Amino acid sequence: MASGYTETVNKLIEELGKLPGIGPKTAERLAFHILKSKTTEALALAQAISDVKTKIKQCKICYNFAEADICSICSDQRRDKSRICVVEQPKDVVVLEKTGQCKWVYHVLGGHIAPLDGIEPANLTIDKLVERVRAGGIQEIIMATNPNMLGDGTALYISSLLKSTGVKITRLARGLATGSTLEYASPRMLSDAITARQLLE
16 A cells, blocks of 8 residues: 555555456545545445445345335336346346347346356255246246356256246347357347347257
8 A cells, every 4th residue: 555645545545446447546546536526426425335235135036136125127017027037147137128128027146157166056046036937927038148158057057947847948149259248248239139039958
């Protein structure tokens, strides 16, 4: 830590430096931006951080981010509840929604199966997805896990669990480059993948 700063400033720089993609110099610049900003602006930032940690919870149905027990998508009566799109992370829901083509509901796994990293099926919400399907009324499961080895492996594992249910299981078409992630796909690319989704075998 650079010398000459007060303990409070050093602490702020240290905490900002823990954010992903933020190096020491950037953390220092951000700290001084906050110091120079109006008190109301700085406190608004602090309040927003506090709110996101105290008000955000998981939807009890799909496990997406929500500020109520049920998220806005699951509670939307215009949604097709017979189709569930399975994604790895809440940010994937946001990316897919930006295409304007998704009229279904979602299920957020909370990641992908990665045994080498200690992430087993029990660490995800896979069992909750199976419960949703077995409860009835589901016609299609759209697998939108990332098109890479771990995402594909997770999709195939889920498919094997749901095979006996007779529910149609599809996968987003390979308009998405293998090895990529949904987060960085363009809306047009995602739209093509949604429209041309394929049966998962």
